[in-house]
Amino acid sequence: MSAAVTLALLFFFSVGLNQQVAEGCSCAPGHPQQLFCMSDIVMRAEVTAEKIIPDIENIPGMGKIQYEIQVIEMFKGFDRIKDIQHVYTNEMSSMCGIRLGHGQYLLSGSITPEGFFVSMCDFLELWDRLSLMQKNNLKYRYLTGCNCTISICTDKSCQPSTKNECILTNWSSSWPFEDAEPVNESACIRHSDGSCGWYGGIGKPSENDTMDMSDV
Template identity: 70%
Template sequence: MSAVTLALLFFLSVGLKEVQACSCSPGHPQELFCTSEIVMRAKVTGEKIIHNNENLPGMGTIVYEIEVIEVFKGFDKINEIQRVYTNEMSSICGVRLAFGEYLLSGSILPEGFFISMCDYIEPWDKLSLMQKENLKYRYLKGCTCTIFTCIEKPCQPSTKNLCILTDWTSLWPYEEGISVNQSACIRHSNGSCGWYEETVKPSENDTIDMSED
C-alpha cells in the first residue's frame, strides 16, 4: 500500500478537525528513484481540481496536465501519460506545482500516475548537473544495491551490496548543494556496490543500458 493511500486512510479515520501534517521518512534521492514506478522530466501545462465529495472540503484531487520530456524509469508503464494526480490537501501529502518543468516520480494507481510529497519531486532547474547525470546514467544501475543509513560509528558495510550513508541529517527535505544529494550508489564490474566518485571515470562495464526488460 502506498504512502499516499495510508495517509488518506488515516485522514478519514481521524476526521477533518484532527488531521495531522504529512510525514515522510527521509530517503536518499536514489532510494526515492528506485522505489518509484515512474520517474520523468515533465512540463506542467495545466491544472484543475476535482471535488470528490462536496461534504468534505479539501478532499478533492488535483489533476495536472503535463508534457513528458524525458523518462528515466518506467519506460514500459508510461503509456502516453498526459496527467498527474495528487491529493488536494498538503496535510495528506498533496503536491502543489506551478507551471514549468519538474522532475516527477510516483506510482501507478487506478486513477493514473499519482504523486505525493514523499516522492522525489523537484523543479528541474534546481537540480545540479551531477543530479541530472545520476538520473540518466547511475540511479537505475544502483537499484540492485542498498543504501544503508548508519547512525552509530564505526560504519562498515556487512555485505558487498551496501553503500553506507552517514550524512543522514541532510537527506530530507532537499537542500541545494548538500553533497549527499549529489551522490549515487552503483554496482561496479566486480559485483560490489560503492559510491560513485565524479573524479573517477567509470569503466565500460559500469555504463548503463537505459532500456528495461
C-alpha cells in the same frame, strides 16, 4: 433534524476530519536514489494546467488535483508512458498533496487505479534547481544501482555489512537535497565485481565501474 443542527454536525465533522488528517502526512528520510528506485515512474515534465476534482461526497479539500503535463524525458517506467495522461495528487497538503506551478519538474510517483499519483514524499523538484551531478545521476546511475542497498547510520565509523550496501552517515543528506552534501550528489552503483559503492564522477560510469544489470 433541523437544518441548523445538520449544519452544526457537518461543521464539527469537518473540523474533526481536518484535525485528523492534519497529522496524516509523514515522510521517511532517504537518499534521492532510494526514492527513485521505489517509484514506478520518474520523468522530467512540464506542468501546463491544473484542475480540482472533487471527491465523491464533495467534501471541501478532500478532492484531487489533476495536473496536465508534457513529458520531456523519461528516466524510469519507459513501458508505462502510454498510461500517463495526467498527474494526480491529494488536494490537501496534510494528506501529502503537492502544489505544482507551471514549469518543468522532476516528477516521480506511483501508478494507481486513478493514474500517475505523486505526493510530497516522492522525488519532486523544479528541474532548474537540480545540479548537473544530480541530473547525471538520473540519466546514468540511479537505475543501475537499484539492486544496491542504501543504509542510514548515525555513526560515521559504520561499515557495510554486505558487498551490495552503501552507508549513508549524514542525515542532512536526506531528501530534499537543497544545498546538497557530497554524498547526496553521489549515487550508489553496482561495480563490475558485484560490489556496490558511492560514485561521484562526471558523466556515465565506465564498464569497470558498473556491471550489466541483466547479470545481477
